[in-house]
Amino acid sequence: MRIGIIAEFNPLHSGHEFLIDQAKNFLKLNNDPGEIICVMSEFFTQRGEVAIINGYKRARVSVLAACDLVLALPHRASVAYSDDFAKKSIEILVACGISHLIFGSEIDIALFENIYKAEQEESTLKKIKDLTKLGYSYPKIMAQLFNIPKDSPNFILAYSYYKTLQRIAPHIKLIAVKRRGQTLNEEKLVEKEFLSATSIRKNIDNDFINSYLSNYMLEELATSKKLSEKDFYSLIKYEIISLGKEGLKNIYDITEGLENRIYEANLLANNYEELVNLISSKRYSKKRVSRILINILTKSTKKEMLSAIKHVRALAVKKDKTYLIREINNKNEIYIHQKLKKNNAEFFEHDIRVSRIYNLYSKDRDIFKNIVELI
Secondary structure (H helix, E strand, C coil): CEEEEEECCCCCCHHHHHHHHHHHHHHHHCCCCCEEEEEEECCECCCCCECCCCHHHHHHHHHHCCCCEEEEECHHHHCCCHHHHHHHHHHHHHHCCCCEEEEEECCCHHHHHHHHHHCCCHHHHHHHHHHHHCCCCHHHHHHHHHCCCCCCCCHHHHHHHHHHHHHHCCCCEEEEEECCCCCCCCCCCCCCCCCCHHHHHHCCCCHHHHHHCCHHHHHHHHCCCCCCHHHHHHHHHHHHHHHHHHHHCCECCCCCCHHHHHHHHHHHCCCHHHHHHHHCCCCCCHHHHHHHHHHHHCCCEHHHHCCCCCEEEEEEECHHHCHHHHHHHHCCCCEEECECCCCCHHHHHHHHHHHHHHHHHHCCCCHHHCECEEC
16 A cells, blocks of 8 residues: 655644554554655645745655655645646656545545535536636635535645546545644634644744644754745735736736736735735635735746646655655656756756745755755
């Protein structure tokens, strides 16, 4: 057996460790030594957020928490809308030979099955089309049509995993772990079994969070510059002005004249939060707007973001599991690189640019100086 995890670990906390433990326990219950392979966003995340510390540091802690191999999810998947994020992440894991995909969810798989069947019906498709015309975003449409509880912020992404597997790899089995503790969007510190990554980032300097983070994660945070979207606000503002309305049209996920709304909002906003609020609407969720702003920051074009992924980078691997890289590469479905060099840089031009923008504020060493960490 080989279990796949799609993650951000921003930062890795006790709730993530619980998920990894569930994967380990599943292997033990089946008397299978197996492996756990994680594909992880590196610099920016699917929610349009800045990684608090870089991918190598988070990957190291992930392997110490029992993942066997952590691969960098290329930027063109990391900051994509949910279906594209799920598709590209799962395609990488399928090429790595996973037999199972494990993820956290507030919703049972049975409901995913019912929704997936309903979405094939003409009547449902018409309702979705009609609500879209009225200006509703896809998450709000799904919540309205299928009575999704409000405390299920991970529903859309989890459902994207389910329907992607049904379409491209139905043989892979799903393991849905019931989410416990805070929901994804909660920001306040409260005494619960697990805190959300959001509340941990918002309160990163509060000692209250220490018991929810491993010593390894605390060490990495203590020795790193901790970043947020606010650090990049001036550069985002500059890029919007520099690109202008015509240039904005080429950025991934900017459609329907949204470039005008972004450009005008940028003239009025005084900070990052104001900018997001001014652009977002019933049709454009704050998460989508945040992703678009990251893609403006990195000048990620539609052509770049929609290209296929055939090459990935390893961030960290257990010393006794390095055979995984050789085995996966020998299948010729995807190629894992352990270090960036002149002769493979062409496969990662987009990610190199993104990393150097991130490093303007993180002050980390250049991406070419990094190599997969053996742990």
